[in-house]
Amino acid sequence: MLEENKVNHYLDFFDLAPEELMSLFSLAKEKVLKEGDVYVKEGSTTGKLAYIKSGLIRCFLLKENGEETTVLLRWEDQFFTAYDTVLFNQASRFTYQAMEHTVLLEADYQVFMDFLNKNSKFSKAKDYFLISMLAEMMERVESFVLLNPEERYLRLLKDKPNIVQRCPDKYIATLLGITPVSLSRIRKRLTSSSFAVPKK
Amino acid sequence: MLEENKVNHYLDFFDLAPEELMSLFSLAKEKVLKEGDVYVKEGSTTGKLAYIKSGLIRCFLLKENGEETTVLLRWEDQFFTAYDTVLFNQASRFTYQAMEHTVLLEADYQVFMDFLNKNSKFSKAKDYFLISMLAEMMERVESFVLLNPEERYLRLLKDKPNIVQRCPDKYIATLLGITPVSLSRIRKRLTSSSFAVPKK
DNA sequence: TTCATTAATTAACTTTTGTTAATTCAGACT
């Protein structure tokens, strides 16, 4: 289960009674991943909804040339799904891998949603995953049309300063839509312009 | 109202009875925009959900230097909202403008959602806007991390071939995260490599 | 501690994009 302060946050946020929140959690089971473990493999069709209690998950595409492109990074207190399966109803083109020791609460997406649909008390909770994910993706799209690669890197540092210590640069680079070589140059430019670039 | 074939599509898609679908439409009213009309202005706090019966809407940010960056294009049969207001609960940073004669069905977002929440028959319809918007934004994010500007342009042409005739290049360019000059060069490169670039 | 492996940086070079400005093109209006 969750810690006291997070439970209270969700009670408030979803506007639920404690028993109601408990009934939601009863649908989920805990899953522990160690660094490097694959949670969802390319080709998988398991429609899971997962909440990250702690840790870091990387969603990436393995290209024909053997290179990996990071599409998403999800960390503690965020939800995620293999969105190919849940949104597009197809086998996952992506692999979801733990970048560090990670603890998930996972539930079957459809079972969870059906449960939420049975009682309108849950309507707020039901929207939460979709809305928060959509909000984040909109911000991500904005960052691509409004910012250049250097600015996107700075924004990521602002959003999640310790990501640099938790995830290799080569994965961060492709997440930003650039190559690792280019990210290295950006870091150098920032350093030489007296910006405090986080050490690895 | 909608044409017969679209009504049938939504009855099927949302799994509703005709009367139920009608009750949804009764919440919306039609709004006609002519080319250049502003639908939502920067600073607005009206939380509307709109369905585009026909036409094309551009969502853009006006930057300090006077330049406009297109963040979204939405066309016929798509939903949209001033997402700043609905997702982030803040005044819109963006302006939504009709690029051509456009007919909308609009409803107050909160009134509409509250109505849908009252009856679980509507749960599928309720998710539809969020899921389809999220799916599209995920594809957009993918296009930025997996494709270069030329490939993003080609993908847009594939998704919506007539967009080139309906929207000036300078707006398409910023939507792709590049400058109008760069898009012009991409079009030239494609032409000279015997690709059939659509005429304006 | 040493060795092997992988990540990150640097270098050299090519390609693309950004920027600014000039030129050409197309549509709207008188």
Next chain:
DNA sequence: AGTCTGAATTAACAAAAGTTAATTAATGAA
């Protein structure tokens, strides 16, 4: 037809990013 306006193209140059490969740094296992 002629003029005006803004879009699109082109040009010229600077800046940044991609690519490939070499070098250095960091990490982990024996």
